[in-house]
Amino acid sequence: MISIETVMKNLTIEEKIGQLMQLAPFFFIGDLKKEVYGPIQALGLKESEVFLSGSVLGIGNASEMKRVQQAYLEKSRHKIPLIFMADIIHGYKTIFPVPLAMAASFNPTLVKKAARISALEAQTAGIHVTFSPMADLSRDPRWGRVVEGFGEDPYLNQVYAKAMVEGYQHDGIDKVGNLASCVKHFAAYGASEAGRDYNTVDLSRLNLHQYYMSGYKAAVEAGARLVMTSFNIVEGIPATQNKYLLRDVLKQDWQFDGVVISDYDSLRQTIEHGTSENDREAAKKAILGGLDIEMATSSYVLNLKSLIESNEVPMALLDDAVYRVLKLKQDLGLFEDPFKGADEIKEKTFVLSDENKKVALEVARESMVLLKNDGILPLKKTQKIALMGEYVALTDTIGPWHWHGRHEDCIPLYEAISEYAKPNLISNQNTLSNLSETEYAGLLDADVVVVAVGEHKIESGEAHSKVNITLKPQDEALIDALYQLGKQVVLVLFHGRPLVLTKVEPKVSAILDTFFLGTMSQQAIAETLFGLNNPSGKLTMSYPRHVGQVPIYYNHLNTGRPFKNDGNPFTSFYLDEQNTPLYPFGFGLSYSSFKLMNLTLSTQKMTEKDTIIVSVDVENTSNIDGYETVQLYIRDYSAEVSRPVQELKQFKKVWVKAHEKVVVSFTISEQDLVYVHSDLSVYADPGKFSIQVGNASNQILKADITRV
Numbered sequence: 187m188i189s190i191e192t193v194m195k196n197l198t199i200e201e202k203i204g205q206l207m208q209l210a211p212f213f214f215i216g217d218l219k220k221e222v223y224g225p226i227q228a229l230g231l232k233e234s235e236v237f238l239s240g241s242v243l244g245i246g247n248a249s250e251m252k253r254v255q256q257a258y259l260e261k262s263r264h265k266i267p268l269i270f271m272a273d274i275i276h277g278y279k280t281i282f283p284v285p286l287a288m289a290a291s292f293n294p295t296l297v298k299k300a301a302r303i304s305a306l307e308a309q310t311a312g313i314h315v316t317f318s319p320m321a322d323l324s325r326d327p328r329w330g331r332v333v334e335g336f337g338e339d340p341y342l343n344q345v346y347a348k349a350m351v352e353g354y355q356h357d358g359i360d361k362v363g364n365l366a367s368c369v370k371h372f373a374a375y376g377a378s379e380a381g382r383d384y385n386t387v388d389l390s391r392l393n394l395h396q397y398y399m400s401g402y403k404a405a406v407e408a409g410a411r412l413v414m415t416s417f418n419i420v421e422g423i424p425a426t427q428n429k430y431l432l433r434d435v436l437k438q439d440w441q442f443d444g445v446v447i448s449d450y451d452s453l454r455q456t457i458e459h460g461t462s463e464n465d466r467e468a469a470k471k472a473i474l475g476g477l478d479i480e481m482a483t484s485s486y487v488l489n490l491k492s493l494i495e496s497n498e499v500p501m502a503l504l505d506d507a508v509y510r511v512l513k514l515k516q517d518l519g520l521f522e523d524p525f526k527g528a529d530e531i532k533e534k535t536f537v538l539s540d541e542n543k544k545v546a547l548e549v550a551r552e553s554m555v556l557l558k559n560d561g562i563l564p565l566k567k568t569q570k571i572a573l574m575g576e577y578v579a580l581t582d583t584i585g586p587w588h589w590h591g592r593h594e595d596c597i598p599l600y601e602a603i604s605e606y607a608k609p610n611l612i613s614n615q616n617t618l619s620n621l622s623e624t625e626y627a628g629l630l631d632a633d634v635v636v637v638a639v640g641e642h643k644i645e646s647g648e649a650h651s652k653v654n655i656t657l658k659p660q661d662e663a664l665i666d667a668l669y670q671l672g673k674q675v676v677l678v679l680f681h682g683r684p685l686v687l688t689k690v691e692p693k694v695s696a697i698l699d700t701f702f703l704g705t706m707s708q709q710a711i712a713e714t715l716f717g718l719n720n721p722s723g724k725l726t727m728s729y730p731r732h733v734g735q736v737p738i739y740y741n742h743l744n745t746g747r748p749f750k751n752d753g754n755p756f757t758s759f760y761l762d763e764q765n766t767p768l769y770p771f772g773f774g775l776s777y778s779s780f781k782l783m784n785l786t787l788s789t790q791k792m793t794e795k796d797t798i799i800v801s802v803d804v805e806n807t808s809n810i811d812g813y814e815t816v817q818l819y820i821r822d823y824s825a826e827v828s829r830p831v832q833e834l835k836q837f838k839k840v841w842v843k844a845h846e847k848v849v850v851s852f853t854i855s856e857q858d859l860v861y862v863h864s865d866l867s868v869y870a871d872p873g874k875f876s877i878q879v880g881n882a883s884n885q886i887l888k889a890d891i892t893r894v
């Protein structure tokens with residue numbers, strides 16, 4: 187094993203600084219496809235400086251990786267290999283459901299499996315790092331990037347961030363097939379004001395730690411080797427040069443010894459933020475603040491040497507940053523094998539294999555949420571079915587951030603459905619006036635109309651925020667026209683964010699929420715429509731009745747004048763809308779019907795050393811086997827700071843056979859009662875707590891306990 191100290195001793199200051207720059211592959215080999223987009227201003231780099239760079243953003247395939255690495259090493263004096271990084275967010279080529287959908291599975295083991303396969307596929311192209319998991323908690327569906335995260339709950343953020351890091355890094359990043367994980371976007375990017383991407387974030391340090399940090403911290407504790415800074419400011423200072431975030435919290439309090447990388451161009455953006463007068467000040471504040479690698483820009487390469495020579499930046503900070511990068515390369519085994527993982531054979535045999543697609547189907551099955559069903563689902567093969575709406579034929583259901591995934595690898599929904607029943611009508615139209623006479627007759631004769639509509643994948647994701655989060659007017663009009671015709675409608679939704687479904691909900695018999703389920707979307711949807719798959723997903727974000735309610739989230743504070751519907755006019759409510767969401771956090775139906783009863787506690791009192799066993803009976807009163815996710819929430823009735831009316835603390839997804847009953851138990855310990863105090867210390871206070879167990883945040887059985 188080479189000694190990093192020795193390597194560093196032999197580096198010039200320019201070579202050290204070069205390790206802190208990340209460029210796209212086409213900077214090294216001009217004819218490569220520009221697969222990375224973004225505002226690459228003129229970087230002002232000489233070719234010699236390009237070839238000092240330490241890492242690469244994105245790569246097309248194994249042979250490209252080998253070409254870039256080869257070309258680089260031939261020109262490099264120090265022969266330190268490049269490290270290749272990419273956005274493998276929910277799959278490499280076999281695309282899994284978008285993270286917001288995977289989170290709805292309440293099955294972190296399955297999500298971990300998806301991350302594992304994503305890593306194995308990505309590594310065949312010679313990729314070593316993935317910019318995932320995205321652990322940005324968000325309470326605002328206007329924000330396009332909610333699609334990439336796990337929703338509005340700090341505990342779920344923690345659970346899934348951990349699961350994905352473990353899936354990517356598996357049994358060690360030194361081994362072929364495992365990726366180093368980069369958790370992002372540090373920190374609180376999901377709190378962008380008004381849900382507008384890249385907008386100001388302004389939240390108290392208390393709320394930052396109380397709600398927004400859990401996912402990043404869980405990822406670091408799970409061993410994530412990189413942390414990506416977010417575009418936004420935190421307490422007025424851009425995260426990319428925020429010493430409190432990067433040095434005090436991340437590197438000191440959390441003992442993070444990995445690499446801090448900026449987001450794309452986020453260092454140079456500090457000039458736009460108005461906290462850096464120019465490139466030089468941007469570089470100075472960032473290295474002092476704790477940033478290691480600068481992505482896609484050249485402030486460090488163009489300024490760090492003179493900052494060190496003028497004693498404005500200690501050499502020790504540069505050495506620390508370079509050490510972290512070289513340690514990552516060493517731990518990845520790149521010094522031994524600069525071409526690690528790149529494998530043209532495996533690219534052909536393992537990537538998008540039937541085995542991998544089978545897992546993608548399994549994940550898709552558990553990521554759907556049944557929002558409404560008046561009994562019309564599951565469909566029968568003998569029924570006359572009409573299919574309408576653009577997603578009847580549109581195969582682009584792989585969602586944003588699909589990297590090398592291709593929607594051509596999906597099949598049209600009508601094809602998947604035709605496996606089970608021959609539709610009367612197949613029309614991707616969303617207006618009846620476009621139907622021919624025969625088509626119209628087929629529609630009238632149908633027992634049920636499946637309407638497959640929603641957002642396009644480009645309506646969510648980065649830089650794709652929206653103020654209007656209902657269905658398209660023409661899709662709402664189609665549903666209304668079918669309703670006027672007295673047709674029973676099954677609405678199948680495709681989207682990347684919670685939608686406002688208030689207008690269409692009363693006019694349809696069922697709503698199957700599929701988000702973007704990836705490569706195997708259509709097969710999973712068809713199986714579910716015909717009952718071969720019993721939907722089990724639960725929402726991880728609240729669905730508003732109206733966008734005017736946003737931000738709306740389940741773990742809200744009680745306020746001093748909570749609405750109690752008791753006629754008191756001076757309480758917290760709207761004159762023109764209810765306070766509650768149309769569909770709440772934790773909600774999701776099944777073809778089975780479950781009854782939760784007999785909430786029992788082993789005791790009503792506990793000290794910090796005790797535990798309390800909480801049990802509930804879950805009965806499947808239907809004749810269909812199915813999963814139910816039992817959720818345990820707590821409420822702290824009186825604390826140093828105001829606490830939410832409920833907070834998810836544990837959950838269990840259990841399989842209950844038809845007409846059977848199971849007992850689900852949880853163990854409550856001190857850890858479930860702690861919270862962040864105003865001085866940021868974390869502990870539980872003595873006092874009364876409410877224990878709430880249910881199959882949705884608004885369907886709960888309650889009992890009180892006292893922590894003495």
Ligand code: GLC
Nearest residue numbers: 224243273317370449450648
């Ligand atoms: C983008 C995104 C970030 C991504 C990075 C590299 O702007 O904000 O999530 O990992 O650039 O593509």
